[in-house]
Amino acid sequence: MSSSLGVSLVWYRNDLRIRDHQGLSKAIDSNRQVVAYFNFNPNLFKELNMGFKKTGIYRSKFMIESVNDLQLELDKLNISLIIDNCPDGQNLIKKIKKLNVKEIFIQREWTRDEINEEKEVLNKIDSNVKVNYSFEQFLYHPNDLKKKIDDIPNVFTLFRKKCEKDLKVRSLADNPHRLESKNRLSEKYKIPSLNDLGFKEFKLDKRSAFPFKGGGKSGIERINNYLWETKKLSVYKHTRNGLIGIDYSSKFSSWLANGSVSPKMIYWEIKKYENKVIKNQSTYWLVFELIWRDYFKYISMKYRDKIFSIEGILNRKYNWDKSKTKVYEWINGKTKEPFVNSNMLEIKNTGWMSNRGRQNVASYFAKELKLDWRIGASYFESMLIDYDVHSNYGNWMYVSGVGNDPRDRKFNIKWQSEKYDPNMKFQNLWLNE
Ligand SMILES: Cc1cc2nc3c(=O)[nH]c(=O)nc-3n(C[C@H](O)[C@H](O)[C@H](O)COP(=O)(O)OP(=O)(O)OC[C@H]3O[C@@H](n4cnc5c(N)ncnc54)[C@H](O)[C@@H]3O)c2cc1C
Missing domain, CATH: 1.25.40.80 (Serine Threonine Protein Phosphatase 5, Tetratricopeptide repeat)
Structure with a gap:
């Protein structure tokens, strides 16, 4: 490792780990000084146009814990994690210049917000800085898939069968090795608290099915x-x-x-x-x-961006309602369906909901109340600890009849409730407190 060769910077976003991380391993192998960066961008915690904060309290807490753990893990490798809170790319652009960054390692993303965030920085830095993208988030690597599938089928089963038949899951990236202590920056960066991000500290609901910490x-x-x-x-x-x-x-x-x-x-x-x-x-x-x-x-x-459009990927036009009262009742567990209500109270109080619950409340929202599915998706985006843009919008489209479900089903909530909560244990847990 030599600082005279400049710096390799690992720009962390949705890849908050040190193991099985190509970018980090390559940065370490670059023989340069290695520095990591994470931005608690204030825009992540702002209200979006549907009226909900992009990142609500539960995921914010999980994010703080995850970055905290990442900082500790990187510290053991003698790599400093720079923590920022900048609404745009300005601070990072300055850092890249000041630290004499020669290479940037970043996870490849393709959704709107992530691309914009990237452009704000990468379009404005010296063109000699090399940007290395890697796909860190897949089971089947896109480059392997591209060789076998020309066009992603719109039906899951075809996709799955093709993957299972023709593709292999790649082995794990090498564990990163520890650098010398002189690799560290002298400054130690502080991680924000929930208060700093605009939330109050809270106590975990003892009924939570997800009582785990981030990291x-x-x-x-x-x-x-x-x-x-x-x-x-x-x-x-x-x-x-x-x-x-x-x-x-x-x-x-x-x-x-x-x-x-x-x-x-x-x-x-x-x-x-x-x-x-x-x-x-x-x-x-x-x-x-x-x-x-x-x-x-x-x-x-x-x-x-079609995954964010009201017609979805099927270009289906429905008459969607936007009634604020109906949305309010859904969010606060005040609909006619106790099974929907109990699940909605679970997410409101914990940031978690089971897959069965998600399917039911989303189907009820879009197919029964006929509400604009993107409002529901945006509420989930705010509340879910496990929010993932692709899974959330993909599943919401699927359930709402504008995505990949060839059968376009509507859930019978009463039947679902009797099958999956026959003794009303779950409903009693949330409705009778
Ligand atoms: C309307 C709706 C919104 C959803 N939003 C999200 C979301 O924002 N983030 C998210 O990770 N999942 C989302 N899901 C998918 C699924 O509900 C969750 O992944 C699952 O409930 C998480 O619990 P688990 O880890 O115990 O899952 P398990 O049942 O243990 O499954 C293992 C893993 O498989 C993946 N998985 C399982 N089911 C799905 C699915 N339907 N779609 C995609 N991946 C799946 C997840 O990564 C999960 O961790 C959504 C589902 C619906 C119906």
């Missing part, structure tokens, strides 16, 4: 717990439609969403589990769900 360390602990300690993975297919508690599903989504763990880390751990413990429908099904996650990423890559 790679707790993500890996959760993988170990779900696979090796409790062996819940072995029964995942039978429990995954559950509603109460931490173990009916993996709960990996929040760490995956901000990149504290990678899908490949989970995949290869499942493969080990299949070798050592059991290989069955449940172990397969968790990978199957990770393929859904990839699929929505590829769909958003194919259709770009």
